[in-house]
Amino acid sequence: MIRTLFVEPVAILALAGVVLVGVPWLLYEDHPPEPGLTPYTPEQATGRATYVDLGCAYCHSQQPRDPSYAPDAERGWGRASTAGDYVYDSPHQLGTMRTGPDLFNIGARQPSVDWHLVHLFQPRAVVSWSIMPSYPFLFEVKDAAGPDDRVVTVPAPWGPATGVVVARPEALALAAYLAGLDHTYPARDLPLRSKAEPAAVGGAP
Amino acid sequence: MDRSFAILFAASFLIEIAALVMLIRAVARDQFGGLAAARMIFHPREFGVSEDPARPAAEDHALPDDLDYQTELAHRAVADQSSKWPVLAFLVSAVFWLNLGSIFGLLTALKFNLPDFLASDAALTFGRLRPVHLNLVAYGWLSMAGVAVSLWLIPRLVRHPLVGGAWAVAGAIFWNVGVTAGFLALLGGWTEGIEWLEFPWQIDSLLVVGGALAGIPLILTIRASGARHLYVSVWYIIAAFLWFPFLFLVANAPGVHFGVEQAAANWWFAHNVLGLWFTPISLAAAYYLIPKIIGRPIHSYGLSLLGFWGLALFYSHVGIHHLIGGPVPTWLVTVSTVSSMMMFVPVIAVAVNHHFTMRGHFGVLRDSPTLKFIVAGAMAYTLTSGQGSLQALRTVNQTTHFTHFTVAHAHFGAYGFASLILFGASYFLLPRLLGREWPRPAWINVHFWLSMVGILLYFVGLSIGGWLQGRAMLDGSVPFEQSVTVTLPYLWSRTVAGTIMTIAHLVYAVHVAWMVFGRAPAAALRANLSEVA
Ligand code: HEM
Ligand code: HEM
Numbered sequence: 001m002i003r004t005l006f007v008e009p010v011a012i013l014a015l016a017g018v019v020l021v022g023v024p025w026l027l028y029e030d031h032p033p034e035p036g037l038t039p040y041t042p043e044q045a046t047g048r049a050t051y052v053d054l055g056c057a058y059c060h061s062q063q064p065r066d067p068s069y070a071p072d073a074e075r076g077w078g079r080a081s082t083a084g085d086y087v088y089d090s091p092h093q094l095g096t097m098r099t100g101p102d103l104f105n106i107g108a109r110q111p112s113v114d115w116h117l118v119h120l121f122q123p124r125a126v127v128s129w130s131i132m133p134s135y136p137f138l139f140e141v142k143d144a145a146g147p148d149d150r151v152v153t154v155p156a157p158w159g160p161a162t163g164v165v166v167a168r169p170e171a172l173a174l175a176a177y178l179a180g181l182d183h184t185y186p187a188r189d190l191p192l193r194s195k196a197e198p199a200a201v202g203g204a205p
Numbered sequence: 206m207d208r209s210f211a212i213l214f215a216a217s218f219l220i221e222i223a224a225l226v227m228l229i230r231a232v233a234r235d236q237f238g239g240l241a242a243a244r245m246i247f248h249p250r251e252f253g254v255s256e257d258p259a260r261p262a263a264e265d266h267a268l269p270d271d272l273d274y275q276t277e278l279a280h281r282a283v284a285d286q287s288s289k290w291p292v293l294a295f296l297v298s299a300v301f302w303l304n305l306g307s308i309f310g311l312l313t314a315l316k317f318n319l320p321d322f323l324a325s326d327a328a329l330t331f332g333r334l335r336p337v338h339l340n341l342v343a344y345g346w347l348s349m350a351g352v353a354v355s356l357w358l359i360p361r362l363v364r365h366p367l368v369g370g371a372w373a374v375a376g377a378i379f380w381n382v383g384v385t386a387g388f389l390a391l392l393g394g395w396t397e398g399i400e401w402l403e404f405p406w407q408i409d410s411l412l413v414v415g416g417a418l419a420g421i422p423l424i425l426t427i428r429a430s431g432a433r434h435l436y437v438s439v440w441y442i443i444a445a446f447l448w449f450p451f452l453f454l455v456a457n458a459p460g461v462h463f464g465v466e467q468a469a470a471n472w473w474f475a476h477n478v479l480g481l482w483f484t485p486i487s488l489a490a491a492y493y494l495i496p497k498i499i500g501r502p503i504h505s506y507g508l509s510l511l512g513f514w515g516l517a518l519f520y521s522h523v524g525i526h527h528l529i530g531g532p533v534p535t536w537l538v539t540v541s542t543v544s545s546m547m548m549f550v551p552v553i554a555v556a557v558n559h560h561f562t563m564r565g566h567f568g569v570l571r572d573s574p575t576l577k578f579i580v581a582g583a584m585a586y587t588l589t590s591g592q593g594s595l596q597a598l599r600t601v602n603q604t605t606h607f608t609h610f611t612v613a614h615a616h617f618g619a620y621g622f623a624s625l626i627l628f629g630a631s632y633f634l635l636p637r638l639l640g641r642e643w644p645r646p647a648w649i650n651v652h653f654w655l656s657m658v659g660i661l662l663y664f665v666g667l668s669i670g671g672w673l674q675g676r677a678m679l680d681g682s683v684p685f686e687q688s689v690t691v692t693l694p695y696l697w698s699r700t701v702a703g704t705i706m707t708i709a710h711l712v713y714a715v716h717v718a719w720m721v722f723g724r725a726p727a728a729a730l731r732a733n734l735s736e737v738a
Binding site: 002005006008009010012013014015016017019020021023024025027028029031052053054055056057058059061063065066069070071074075080081082083085086087089090091092093094095096097098099100101123124129130131132133134135136137 | 228316317320321324325326327330331332333335336394395396397398399400427432435440443444447448451452455462463464465466467468469470471473477481517518521522524525527528530531532533534537540541599603606607608609611678679680681685686688689690693
């Protein structure tokens with residue numbers, strides 16, 4: 001009698017684990033990347049690590065939904081993502097919140113590294129209603145820029161009173177990661193999820 | 206609806222129902238103890254007598270003259286004393302983490318209102334404070350308080366002193382070192398980067414050791430007791446202590462998970478932490494304390510059975526409802542959605558069982574501080590679960606998925622249900638363990654009402670805000686901006702609610718510290734009853 005209590009609950013959980021984790025594991029173990037997907041450059045990979053460690057995913061998803069289900073493509077967030085889009089992603093950053101927009105194709109709609117740098121320094125400098133945190137610690141204020149410095153031009157009330165804002169390497173890597181987030185190539189795996197054709201590939205900002 | 210989807214949906218529904226029926230038949234044939242088990246938490250003299258050691262002393266009864274009853278109380282006293290130090294170690298730590306976690310929750314909430322507040326340092330950015338909050342309340346507060354309650358309940362329920370209590374105290378030390386290390390790691394930016402699994406696996410291993418040191422004594426105690434009947438609370442606790450390590454090890458295994466599969470593992474784990482770790486322990490406490498406080502056995506043994514096995518079968522499969530609309534196969538989401546709907550079965554079974562046990566005894570709520578917490582928590586369980594099941598439907602999830610609506614649900618469950626029950630249990634057990642009265646019984650009510658007002662404001666405000674946010678986002682012609690601005694007032698109401706809750710936790714912490722470390726007023730007779738003979 002008591003043995004049932006020790007064996008069955010674990011057996012049930014193991015079964016659930018096989019169905020919900022084991023089968024996907026087998027299914028995707030050797031899953032090839034989407035043909036259009038390129039691996040991250042070393043700089044982008046560094047930027048991705050910063051994205052993970054600053055917890056951007058708690059406000060931004062990276063999983064546009066199908067047009068038949070939600071207007072993500074209409075907002076310019078791109079086609080529905082597929083398993084093959086994520087093969088280089090670990091830890092996964094799919095996210096569960098959209099306090100801010102989906103970023104899976106932010107590089108397609110906002111390829112400018114300069115825009116990202118200003119936005120990271122002070123989101124409200126470019127988007128007045130933003131509630132995204134500012135990340136001033138990714139930047140340095142210097143009296144004058146050195147020869148290798150990337151100067152960030154911050155609009156009027158938001159910059160420092162004196163000196164120039166210079167991006168630290170973390171900011172540059174993060175911006176490079178964002179500018180490279182582009183999964184607008186055609187998807188091989190899409191029929192797995194939906195018969196609907198992607199309404200917008202890329203899309204306008 | 207797509208036809209193949211509908212067929213899939215119906216088929217998995219049928220399979221799950223068949224599985225449940227088979228399971229219950231199998232289990233019912235070899236009974237866990239039936240009515241006898243439902244009554245085993247009482248001495249015959251206790252039927253119809255309400256017991257709550259958190260009540261002010263005026264309620265005290267006289268010492269029993271009945272030898273048999275005195276022996277029963279002595280057994281209980283021995284059980285309580287055997288678990289005293291382990292329970293105190295886990296509970297006091299939990300209360301500390303609750304307060305620290307609440308302060309971090311509050312800071313996180315303020316970040317939405319004032320995005321440039323504390324922006325100058327990476328350690329204090331939103332994306333670090335949030336996981337700190339989540340992990341402190343999940344692994345510091347809910348887990349440690351849950352372990353404390355389990356360590357107290359099992360010796361009582363199997364009538365055998367805790368075996369290896371010193372190991373459990375060591376477990377509390379390991380667990381605390383783990384949570385402290387995890388806390389510092391997350392502030393410093395060392396994270397696994399996966400929600401609910403942020404602690405690096407090296408640190409997780411401390412929790413594994415700590416959990417094993419606390420869990421193994423429980424199992425040994427049950428074995429040593431030779432008990433033939435196990436009360437329903439014991440089923441939940443045993444199962445929780447088997448499930449959690451299993452889950453934790455599978456989900457944290459380094460280097461195993463990748464890409465989309467990692468997301469599946471992530472959410473399978475995360476919902477199981479809620480459903481198969483926090484939930485069963487809180488339900489175990491409710492199943493013991495409701496009958497105990499009102500002096501009446503649980504209404505239906507059969508329903509307890511259904512509630513337990515239904516939970517085991519369906520909760521274990523719901524995880525992928527966190528990825529509805531995501532890049533995972535439809536069948537996977539379907540399995541979880543169906544299981545989420547099936548969760549109505551065990552949830553209603555538990556609700557009906559508790560309701561009928563309480564029926565005719567709601568008057569006890571007026572003067573029993575513990576019961577207020579437990580009953581409010583049990584009601585929140587039903588409501589939050591019903592809400593959860595609906596939220597798992599594609600049509601509802603479409604609106605609510607990426608919004609603050611989920612956060613409202615999360616707090617209603619983790620706070621309104623799990624935390625309230627743990628609060629109540631701690632108010633009941635500490636007088637028994639320490640042989641002392643609560644120094645200020647009125648503060649218990651203050652705590653209760655602050656918590657209630659806080660969580661209701663939190664839940665109602667964010668639910669409205671989240672729903673509006675979701676509707677705005679779902680309409681492609683509405684600019685994204687609106688989905689942000691529409692939530693602003695509700696994000697403020699959340700901050701106010703969180704402040705109220707944090708004050709409640711401060712009251713609780715001071716009271717617990719006074720109780721444990723202070724020289725509280727002499728123990729009253731009733732609080733001492735269990736130490737007689
Ligand atoms: C029948 C029972 C329940 C069902 C079917 C259910 C369903 C759900 C669903 C569908 C979500 C995901 C929402 C989304 O991301 O779109 C969710 C989130 C959540 N639920 Fe429940 N729920 C149930 C009970 C509970 C209980 C009892 C608790 C607390 C102990 C709880 C705590 C949470 C938390 C903390 C989250 C947020 C997870 C995260 O995103 O980090 N739920 N629930
Ligand atoms: C002990 C009680 C508490 C528990 C168990 C708890 C639990 C949780 C959980 C599970 C989440 C993750 C939600 C999700 O991912 O959907 C969360 C997030 C959060 N909690 Fe709490 N919480 C508690 C108290 C508080 C308090 C007092 C506040 C103060 C306002 C607070 C504010 C927050 C905030 C701001 C978030 C982040 C939401 C977001 O990312 O959008 N929590 N909490």
